[in-house]
Structures are given as structure tokens and as C-alpha cells.
Amino acid sequence: MNLSVDIHKDLGTFKLDVSFETDSGQITGLLGASGCGKSMTLRCIAGIEKPDRGRIVLDDKVLFDSEQHIDLPPQKRRVGYLFQNYALFPNMTVAQNIAVGARDKKVRQETVERLVRTLYLDDQEKKYPRQLSGGQQQRVALARILASAPEVLLLDEPFSALDSYLKWQVELELSDLLSAFSGPVIFVTHNRDEVQRLCQQVCVLDQGRSQSVLPVKELFEAPRTLSACLLSGCKNISRARATADGKVEALDWGVTLEPGRPLPEGLSHIGMRAHYIRPVDGPGPNRLPCKVERVVENVFSTVVMLSTPGGSQGFSRLRIELEKGRWSELTGKDPLWLELPPGDLLLLTQDR
Amino acid sequence: MDWYPLFNSLRIAAISTFIIFFLGIFAAYYVAKLPRLVKGVLDVVLTLPLVLPPTVVGYFLLRLLGPKRVLGMWFLEVFDLRLTMVWYAAIFASAVVAFPLMYRTARGAFESFDMTLAHAARTLGRSNTWIFWRVMLPCCKQGIIAGTVLAFARALGEYGATAMIAGYTPGKTATISTTVYQLWRTGDDAGAMKWVLVNLAISAVVLLCVNMLEKKDRRPRRKAAPVSGEVE
Numbered sequence: 001m002n003l004s005v006d007i008h009k010d011l012g013t014f015k016l017d018v019s020f021e022t023d024s025g026q027i028t029g030l031l032g033a034s035g036c037g038k039s040m041t042l043r044c045i046a047g048i049e050k051p052d053r054g055r056i057v058l059d060d061k062v063l064f065d066s067e068q069h070i071d072l073p074p075q076k077r078r079v080g081y082l083f084q085n086y087a088l089f090p091n092m093t094v095a096q097n098i099a100v101g102a103r104d105k106k107v108r109q110e111t112v113e114r115l116v117r118t119l120y121l122d123d124q125e126k127k128y129p130r131q132l133s134g135g136q137q138q139r140v141a142l143a144r145i146l147a148s149a150p151e152v153l154l155l156d157e158p159f160s161a162l163d164s165y166l167k168w169q170v171e172l173e174l175s176d177l178l179s180a181f182s183g184p185v186i187f188v189t190h191n192r193d194e195v196q197r198l199c200q201q202v203c204v205l206d207q208g209r210s211q212s213v214l215p216v217k218e219l220f221e222a223p224r225t226l227s228a229c230l231l232s233g234c235k236n237i238s239r240a241r242a243t244a245d246g247k248v249e250a251l252d253w254g255v256t257l258e259p260g261r262p263l264p265e266g267l268s269h270i271g272m273r274a275h276y277i278r279p280v281d282g283p284g285p286n287r288l289p290c291k292v293e294r295v296v297e298n299v300f301s302t303v304v305m306l307s308t309p310g311g312s313q314g315f316s317r318l319r320i321e322l323e324k325g326r327w328s329e330l331t332g333k334d335p336l337w338l339e340l341p342p343g344d345l346l347l348l349t350q351d352r
Numbered sequence: 353m354d355w356y357p358l359f360n361s362l363r364i365a366a367i368s369t370f371i372i373f374f375l376g377i378f379a380a381y382y383v384a385k386l387p388r389l390v391k392g393v394l395d396v397v398l399t400l401p402l403v404l405p406p407t408v409v410g411y412f413l414l415r416l417l418g419p420k421r422v423l424g425m426w427f428l429e430v431f432d433l434r435l436t437m438v439w440y441a442a443i444f445a446s447a448v449v450a451f452p453l454m455y456r457t458a459r460g461a462f463e464s465f466d467m468t469l470a471h472a473a474r475t476l477g478r479s480n481t482w483i484f485w486r487v488m489l490p491c492c493k494q495g496i497i498a499g500t501v502l503a504f505a506r507a508l509g510e511y512g513a514t515a516m517i518a519g520y521t522p523g524k525t526a527t528i529s530t531t532v533y534q535l536w537r538t539g540d541d542a543g544a545m546k547w548v549l550v551n552l553a554i555s556a557v558v559l560l561c562v563n564m565l566e567k568k569d570r571r572p573r574r575k576a577a578p579v580s581g582e583v584e
Contacts, residue, residue: 043471046471046475047474047475048471048474048475073474074471074474074475075474075475075477075478075479076477077475079475080475081471081472081475083468083471083472085466085468087466087468087469087471087472089469089473089486089487089491090491091487091490091491091493100473100476100478101476101477103477144476145476147476148475148476148477
């Protein structure tokens with residue numbers, strides 16, 4: 001089953017401009033900062049909000065098409081939507097909540113019983129949502145959605161309402177359940193770790209604009225745009241300019257680097273992950289002299305903030321992460337020379 | 353003692369509350385959906401009886417329902433039915449005066465209703481009618497009950513507009529409030545006192561009911577998540 005989305009909507013403060021495609025058996029992450037239009041995209045797919053223009057097609061079923069004036073009501077879309085707060089009906093018991101999803105009256109009772117078992121909700125059927133823990137509430141919401149036999153699943157920040165000690169277990173449970181679901185799944189989050197663990201592909205959303213869909217590995221190992229790089233958790237980013245001889249001048253770091261490969265068109269920034277930076281003994285290519293500004297001790301590692309030849313403020317700083325033992329060998333060196341291995345340099349362009 | 357005023361008052365209040373219950377809820381539901389400008393205007397019109405002196409409401413009602421006025425004349429000709437100076441005329445008065453209480457409390461309840469519940473039900477395939485009766489109303493139950501009780505209490509105590517449109521005919525249009533005034537005016541202080549006590553008793557019972565309903569809703573809720581979370 002294939003879901004293709006291409007929608008535009010003016011939201012006043014910014015324009016939503018999202019297009020991506022996803023297939024059965026794939027979990028697609030929609031990754032972006034808060035307020036970038038992730039939830040709005042889901043609401044448009046579900047039919048709760050109406051896009052200004054565009055098309056939403058599920059296989060050969062057109063859910064929305066502004067040109068053909070097709071706009072199926074949510075009731076007919078067969079899109080399961082897991083809301084951030086789960087949206088359980090407070091006036092109904094667990095069993096009644098699940099029964100709401102079951103459309104076919106004849107098999108309603110069986111459906112409820114089956115889902116109660118699959119989602120480990122035995123003994124909870126007669127309870128009200130407020131009597132359940134966050135993880136249980138989420139399972140009820142999922143059971144209710146699965147009872148309606150959806151063809152697509154939309155998950156809106158499913159872990160944001162959970163306490164952190166519950167999150168891990170719920171995430172594992174959800175991951176098992178999702179692998180049993182046959183249709184496309186869209187997973188909205190601002191948390192890159194969740195994307196890494198749960199999704200196969202990812203679409204980065206920045207200020208309402210979607211970028212191309214990437215395999216998850218590619219986003220984390222080789223982000224190509226500035227916003228993707230920031231979302232992938234890279235802390236060291238400098239403005240950059242290509243020089244005539246194929247090198248890169250890192251403007252914030254005050255150094256010229258040799259990436260050893262062709263530069264992308266429109267290069268604007270470069271990035272370097274903290275754990276790839278290597279402390280070295282002296283000068284050389286792709287090396288720069290730094291001064292230790294701040295040392296932060298974590299449980300198993302040490303994070304060191306350093307000023308570069310470019311300065312000691314904001315993006316001019318470099319951040320490296322070392323194992324505890326390793327750092328004690330380096331204490332006291334001034335300047336501390338750092339090498340940015342060319343293969344790990346992230347060459348970034350501005351977003352479209 | 354002639355108990356007719358008590359019976360008449362209760363019957364008028366009950367019937368007008370019944371009418372207001374549905375009118376108020378549906379007005380609240382649809383007004384909440386309207387565009388802002390229309391909503392603002394309608395809201396003023398529907399709330400006006402709350403702040404107008406009852407005599408002004410009575411005046412408008414007489415202009416409309418009086419035997420020589422548009423509606424009153426039509427009813428008289430077609431159904432041979434008088435709409436003023438009969439016991440049921442007081443229903444119009446108390447319904448109009450008490451309506452804003454029901455409308456405003458119901459609207460407040462609808463406005464605080466979490467619309468994601470409605471969205472969820474729609475994605476699960478349920479019709480808007482189903483959502484209204486099975487999710488929205490039960491979730492807004494408290495506000496709606498409060499509105500109904502307030503409207504009933506107000507309808508029971510209506511005097512000004514009732515006196516104008518139904519008047520005071522012992523055994524016919526007399527209500528508790530009009531009886532109290534009539535007895536006091538004619539110097540029957542002891543009689544007036546009796547009805548005052550009856551009125552006090554009814555009001556106390558109504559308020560007691562409201563308090564009990566509120567207490568029932570405030571029954572202790574179980575703590576949501578035990579520390580171990582999934583153990584239960």
C-alpha cells in the first residue's frame with residue numbers, strides 16, 4: 001500500500017509545504033522542531049484539517065484532491081490517528097472505548113476481546129481511562145484504532161505524554177505492535193533517537209517545508225542540509241565558503257579544510273560530530289589549534305568546549321567528547337591541536 | 353390553605369425548563385460553530401433577557417402575544433387560543449427570562465470541551481450526531497446539569513414578566529411569587545409569610561441538590577500511575 005502526500009496550506013505565520021511518499025511496512029519519521037507543521041500534516045492526512053491545495057492518495061483511493069474537489073470526511077479515510085494525549089473518551093470504560101472503533105456491530109464483541117488480549121489489557125476492561133497509567137492509556141488508544149481496521153497509522157509524538165521511566169518499555173511494545181501492522185505508518189516526533197530506533201526512513205520538516213525522504217541511516221551519518229544536520233544532533237557547525245582550489249574555508253572556526261571529495265553545489269555550512277574529532281600532537285592538514293574553555297564531566301565521558309582560531313563565542317566553539325581516561329592524558333595542553341578527519345566532515349547546503 | 357400557586361409554579365417552571373434545556377443546548381452548540389461576527393451579535397441577543405428588567409421582557413412579550421398583536425391574533429383566530437392571562441402564558445415569560453442561564457452555562461461547557469475527542473471519534477468512523485450525544489454531552493454533563501438547575505430555579509422565581517403577561521387570577525394564573533405580592537398588598541401578612549416559607553424551602557432544596565451533585569462529581573479519583581507504572 002502506498003501513501004502519497006503533497007499538500008500546501010497557509011498557516012499565517014508560515015506556509016505548510018509538504019510532500020512525501022511512503023509504503024506498506026515502512027515506518028516514516030516526520031522529524032522537526034516544535035511548531036514546524038508536523039501535527040498539522042497529520043491532521044490534513046486524517047481529514048481533520050483541509051489543505052489549501054494538493055493531493056493525498058492512498059493506493060488508488062484519493063483522500064483529498066483540491067483540483068478534483070475531492071475531500072473525503074475523516075470517517076471514510078480509514079486513517080488511524082494516535083493523538084498526543086491519546087484522546088480517550090473519559091466517560092467510557094476501556095472496553096467501551098475500544099468498541100467505538102469497531103465499525104461492524106456483529107463482530108464488535110469479538111474484536112474488543114481480541115484486542116484486549118493482544119494489547120495486554122486483560123482485567124482493565126471495566127476501568128475508566130483516568131484510572132490507567134500513561135502506558136496503558138496509550139495501549140487502549142492503539143487498540144481502539146486497530147479495532148477500526150485502519151489502512152494507515154499516524155502517530156503524533158506518542159511518547160511525549162509519558163514519564164521517562166515508562167518511555168523505554170512503551171517504545172519497545174509499540175515497536176513490536178507496529179511491526180505487525182501491514183500498512184504505512186507515519187511517526188511524528190522531534191526526538192532523533194526515537195527516529196533512529198523506530199523508523200526506516202525519515203522526512204525532515206523545517207518551518208513547514210519538507211525535505212526529501214531519506215533512509216534513517218543517511219540522515220544520521222550523512223545529513224546534507226543544515227536543518228537536517230541540526231536535527232540529527234550535530235553540535236559543531238560552522239558557516240563555510242568553497243575556495244577556488246576545492247577546499248572549504250570554515251568561517252566560524254577560522255581554518256581552511258580539505259574534505260578530499262567534490263563539494264556540493266551551494267555549500268553554506270560544514271558540520272563535525274563531537275565524537276569524531278581527534279586530539280593530535282601538532283600542526284598538519286585539517287588541524288587547528290584550540291584553547292580549552294570549559295570541561296563538563298558526564299558519567300562515562302568528558303565533554304570539552306574549546307575556542308578556535310575563529311573565536312570563543314557561539315558557533316566558533318568546538319565541542320569534543322572523550323572517554324574519561326583519555327581526557328586526563330590531555331589536560332594542560334595549550335594549545336590543544338585538534339584534527340577534523342576529512343571523511344567525517346559533513347558538507348551542508350542551505351535548505352531548498 | 354389553597355396549594356394551587358405551588359402546583360402552578362412547579363408546572364410552569366418544569367415545562368419551561370424542559371423547553372429551555374433543548375433550546376439552550378442546541379443554541380450553544382450551533383452558536384459556538386458560527387463565524388466570529390455573527391457569533392458576537394447572536395450572543396448579545398440570546399443573553400439580553402438576563403440583564404433586561406423582567407418588565408421589559410414582559411412588555412415585548414405582550415407586544416408579540418397580546419390578543420391584538422401579530423402572533424396572539426393569529427393563534428386566537430386559527431386555534432381559538434389565548435396566549436395572555438392564562439396559566440401557560442407564564443411559561444413564555446419564565447422560559448425567555450431563564451433561557452440565557454442555560455445557554456451560557458452550556459456554551460461554557462462546550463467551549464472547554466476537548467475537540468481532539470471529537471476528532472478522534474471522527475477518524476474512528478463515528479458520525480457527528482453520535483459524537484454529540486455519546487461524547488460531547490456526557491463530557492459536558494456537569495455544566496449542563498448546573499445550567500438546568502439554575503434555569504429551573506430562575507423560572508420558579510420569575511415575577512415581573514409573569515405578572516404582566518399572566519396577571520394574578522386566584523386558582524388560575526396565580527404563582528407563588530405573584531401570590532406573595534398579592535397577599536402582602538392586600539394586608540394578609542400571615543398568608544404572605546406562609547408562601548415566603550414555601551418558597552424558601554423549595555429554593556433550599558434546589559441548592560442542596562446542586563451541592564450534592566457537585567460533591568458526587570468530586571469523589572476521590574484514584575492516583576493515575578503507580579510508581580511501577582505497568583503493575584496492576
